[in-house]
Amino acid sequence: xxxxxxxxxxxxxxxxxxxxxxxxxxxxxxxxxxxxxxxxxxxxxxxxxxxxxxxxxxxxxxxxxxxxxxxxxxxxxxxxxxxxxxxxxxxxxxxxxxxxxxxxxxxxxxxxxxxxxxxxxxxxxxxxxxxxxxxxxxxxxxxxxxxxxxxxxxxxxxxxxxxxxxxxxxxxxx
Numbered sequence: 001x002x003x004x005x006x007x008x009x010x011x012x013x014x015x016x017x018x019x020x021x022x023x024x025x026x027x028x029x030x031x032x033x034x035x036x037x038x039x040x041x042x043x044x045x046x047x048x049x050x051x052x053x054x055x056x057x058x059x060x061x062x063x064x065x066x067x068x069x070x071x072x073x074x075x076x077x078x079x080x081x082x083x084x085x086x087x088x089x090x091x092x093x094x095x096x097x098x099x100x101x102x103x104x105x106x107x108x109x110x111x112x113x114x115x116x117x118x119x120x121x122x123x124x125x126x127x128x129x130x131x132x133x134x135x136x137x138x139x140x141x142x143x144x145x146x147x148x149x150x151x152x153x154x155x156x157x158x159x160x161x162x163x164x165x166x167x168x169x170x171x172x173x174x
Contacts, residue, residue, distance in 0.1 A: 028134045031102045038095040038112035038125045049115040050095045107131045
């Protein structure tokens with residue numbers, strides 16, 4: 001059923017050899033939401049299950065979705081309450097994963113896989129997520145201060161002849 005099946009360009013490549021497209025997503029810690037994309041025609045499959053996982057974790061399951069809904073008993077605790085998929089994901093083929101409240105430890109390669117009873121486990125897509133530390137507020141304040149000092153210094157240099165010419169207001173005592 002799955003051998004050398006190539007889907008349209010916006011969908012994932014699926015074959016027995018595990019071919020896949022990869023993508024990289026870069027966001028910042030504290031961002032409210034990221035959508036890890038994965039699309040695959042699951043319409044012709046009997047009772048498929050989609051599993052999002054990370055091979056560097058134990059247990060590796062980030063999210064699992066079946067026709068009956070989410071199955072999260074094997075979910076890694078790091079992701080408890082932070083993942084979701086569309087309820088009709090397996091009917092529409094949009095297997096994308098929503099991940100909320102991004103943390104630095106979320107940086108990893110995520111694998112979207114389809115499991116079909118009797119046919120086994122097939123990797124559909126890998127997505128690399130890079131969560132970075134936001135630019136610190138103290139560094140922003142320091143940068144603003146440096147810019148103000150540079151502008152002030154430039155203005156003083158530009159108008160130095162005015163200050164040194166004696167044309168400026170000076171108090172003279174008789």
